[in-house]
Amino acid sequence: MPFADELIGTPAVRALVASLHVAAPKARLTRLRAAEAALGPLSLRERSDLLRDALLEDLPGDYASLAAVMRTAAAEAPTFTGWLIWPVTSAIAVKAVSDGGPKAFDDALALLAELTPRLTAEFALRVLLNHDLDRALAKISGWTASDNHDVRRLASEGTRPMLPWAVRVPAILASPKSTLPILDALYQDESEYVRRSVANHLNDLSRREPDLVVETASAWLAAPGADPPATTRLVRHALRTLVKQGHPGALALLGFTPARVDVTGPLLVSDTVLIGDALAFTASIRNLAPEPARLAIDYVVHHRKANGGSTTKTFKLTTQVVPPGETYELTREHSFRLITTRRYHPGPHALELQINGVRSGRADFNLLAE
Template sequence: MPSADELIGRHAVESLLSAVEIAAPDADLGSLRAAPRRIAPLSLRERADLLRDALLADLPGDYATLARTVRTARDNAADFTGWLIWPVTSAIATRAVQEDTTAAFDDAMALLAELTGRLTSEFAIRTLLRHDLERALDVISDWTGSADAHVRRLASEGTRPYLPWAVRVPGIQARPGATVPILDALHRDESDYVRRSVANHLNDLSRDHPDLVVGTARRWLDDSDAAAGRLVRHGLRTLVKRGHPTALDLLGFAPARVEVDGPRLDHTTIPLGGSVHFSASIRNTGDTEARLTIDYIVHHRKANGGQTGKTFKLTTRTLAPGERIQVTREHSFRPITTRRYYPGTHAISLQINGIESARADFVLAGTGTP
């Protein structure tokens, strides 16, 4: 994943400053000019917020004045694109909410749609959704029929319950199904770019409302094509990892009679930074063909000595009666920023069509990582 410096670093700030100087030559851009000295220790979202606030400080006035400046920059600055769009769209949304008029709100929605193809307006639109959910959803519903795939994707991506890097929208999380009409309108979109967003949105919903998601997926599959099938499989991926029986059944993974030998570990003590290698044998002991989704679970040791499992995809296979397969995988314990590893007993298990196998224990040696 690119670093914050690669996305919103000095170059992005310089490009933003240049664009604003073109659009507002008389403005005192002291806050923007100071931004490069302040940005280094900040996370990506903090950098976007810093530049948003700098824009709002350097371009005072009403919403309409800011919107004119942004449109002038869009039309005249060659580098007005990429990750600098995030703080620009956030400034637009913030100023519109501060003004709190229908005209400002509606124009801000329109301007975000105009800019979304230059990066994405998915982060900024959350401010408007939080301010007036019903009005925003009415506009977004119209976007599902846009000729621009970027705008159609914004309709789905910007309303995701758990959009990465974005603030939450309590109104969406409190109203199960509020965004389903948007997904209904887009799940057969001609653009794979849009359909991937719909699948990720559906997967977000599954975290809190699995039955709603399974019911929605079932409706889509009733008149499905190959693309809808792929979308549903991707949208149900978290429920499959959780072993949700109805989701598994919907995807054709019925309960199966299988014999599992393993997982077997090459080593039972793994150094921090090393890898655990495991294998297993799986045989269909039933008298009919078995379609299997095979995952593995790493049971990580917690600080209190307990364990917590994380599920990883392994393979999908169809076995004839009596057929046996071998599966293998190497799982790394290389230090990463998103997980702290604690020394002590960990475990590996398989999960086949939602049913977990016996665990194989191993010891992770060494010290934890921050």
């Protein structure tokens, strides 16, 4: 499996050159051909930006001429697909904005929808959203009725407040309700692919507007639908961050009410662990209530920071229904394997359980350098 940066590599550049040779045989594509040698040290997004800029230089002219070339490539070049589409859609969006006219803007939105089945146009869409949010959202809302599930997903994914790898759209962050009509139109979509995007979009919103998200999710669960279990799964995924944060409204909506429990632990197998190894721990949770207890059981790791302070991260453990008077025993390991998205700093750390949003117990340990 290729590294992320290799998704836009030499094969993608050569496929793009071949596609454009079919669509614009007189174009020399000098910058695009030269870009192949410059990919090495660049990240995935930087590679896309490099090819975008090369396309804009190699294909001068107005927006209409660029769009015509790309539509011809889509119709006639079999190699015009995959990760090369990212810089293509970005070039389309940038050219439309630089032309400055509503006709180019609207056509660029239409062209992104045409190309998104080849590779998602969600990143390029941000350029248009930042240029004219209201005009873009008016057009994007129509995509929710598309026959193509990739286009419907683009409506949700491309407008996410915190879309990974993508530039932010400050106007969406400032107006969190602006994208709710899109989500309302799609949360009962027949495609799991689309519904998953809706859940991730709502989860993004929860980081800034938790009460609005709980209100929205509550309305969805109460509304009639063809597949209530699908809506329940969507809401559970959308509220995952709020559940980890112990938000009372999100927990209650998912059936996790305050629990009467007696907790023993977490108990650590060892109070030291090497970076690269795993920390094993156990715990016992006894239900003291006369009725079954539905428990969302998570754990919180207090990581040491480079400056000596600490930061917390909550990890999902399990969901359990514990009968009255009975005890649930758990045994888990937390990995400190080196990964690219987290740096570990040796020194004091701690671990806590979190049950239905309430933290319980604390076990200290030392993380040691390899």
